[in-house]
Amino acid sequence: MQVTSVGHAGFRIDTRAGSILCDPWVNPAYFGSWFPFPDNSGLDWAALGDVDYLYVSHLHKDHFDPDTLRTYVNKDATVLLPDYPVPDLRRALEELGFYRFFETTDSVRHDISGPKGELGVMIIALRAPADGPIGDSGLVVDDGETVAFNMNDARPVDLDVLAADFGHIDVHMLQFSGAIWYPMVYDMPARAKEAFGIQKRQRQMDRCRQYIAQVGATWVVPSAGPPCFLDTELRHLNDDHGDPANIFPDQMVFLDQMRRHGHDRGMLMMPGSTADLTGSQLNSLTHPLPDAEVEAIFTTGKADYIAAYAERMAPVLAAEKAGWAPAEGEPLLEPLRARFEPIMLQSDQICDGIGYPVELRLGRETVVIDFPKRVVREPIPDEKFRYGFEIAPELVRTVLRDAEPDWVNTIFLSTRFTAWRVGGYNEYLYTFFKCLTDERVAYADGWFAEAHDDSASITMDGYEFQRRCPHLKADLSKFGVVEGKTLTCNLHGWQWNLETGRCLTTKGHELRSRVL
Known part of the structure; x- marks a missing residue:
């Protein structure tokens, strides 16, 4: 097996049974804030993509x-x-032209027979609202000789399935660096921000080492980070100036930590580096540059490398910013009301979990998302808030223009905002901002509802049945329609026989129901 880094969380895995391209990322993300580190734009992407x-x-x-x-x-x-x-x-992949899909089952090994041979694969899918934008995952690949586990930035709960279905893992790729906006964007005293940064930097690397110990792979490749910040106003976020509170340490920092804890089989890979493995035997590790130059990118020459990188990418960043909506325009109150209020009316668990009005300062305008009352409104004089955000209006206008379903995956990960709060982190609040479609919010609200109560029922037209749709946990009191003995969930059009509970749309997904 050959494992080639294509940058960040991306790898090309070449096996006797075929080649797999994983998470290829080249173009800036999150309003031009994140770039891959090191630069991978010079790779032969046409060749890498022929998989x-x-x-x-x-x-x-x-x-x-x-x-x-x-x-x-x-x-x-x-x-x-x-x-x-x-x-x-x-x-999203179908819109790009992909049409062949192998639908995996969560944490189940599949042996795929392709034209070049048989390949064992498993995808561990994480499906809680906190996982990515409603999902994150890791991939296991077995070519009959070598087993690779590309965990990227997923956080699996149960890894016992690895040993049960694959035995020993030979190479393990996983995230070690930060991928969040905390604590940098928070309005808090500098000393507190530094203390929280030091704590978070160490905790994320400790978590990574715990995963390494659980998996027990022979070789470990730190990946899925750190991002590189090339915009002048964000350049300070790079870990290139000896700041112990920086949450974006690079691969060399983590490999050193691994060695200090007794693990000396970590592999440094940059875009274009290739590891050739036969089982747990590392036959070779080659880089696109001499070893000394590779090491300098992560150590003594890092600041200069980022400065040169920023100069090369300046036109790319300028084009990205030119695509943003103008900062000036009509007041944002009505567009935000139209965007948020229908979602709030479908999300009792989330709105009640947030529990307070949230302040949005958008340039010269302030808007309040009143979650308890399920409305978007103007502020009341002298009103106080437990949670608030200050966001440049051009960013908000852009996500509204583009009908973005996920502010977390656009505005918040950009770090181009300021936040404040009284008390701890509110998972419900950030879940709301990543679930701005009917499908997403129905699933997320149902997830939280089931976490607290799995027995809620409703009555409708002579039947009593479970409140949450067995498909995506939509609230059937809002999405359910009864015609005769058939229940239809209008979120996706799935149907059930209310006399038997049998799903008429697909196998399984039985509904708890009875005739009154």
């Missing part, structure tokens, strides 16, 4: 790069599709 299989772990833009997928990746490739409850990833 038998494609795996995209989830829809975060540092994993799902539509321009690269559209331009370079073979559309005849079979997509190894994670088992997600909401079909957004499949739809």
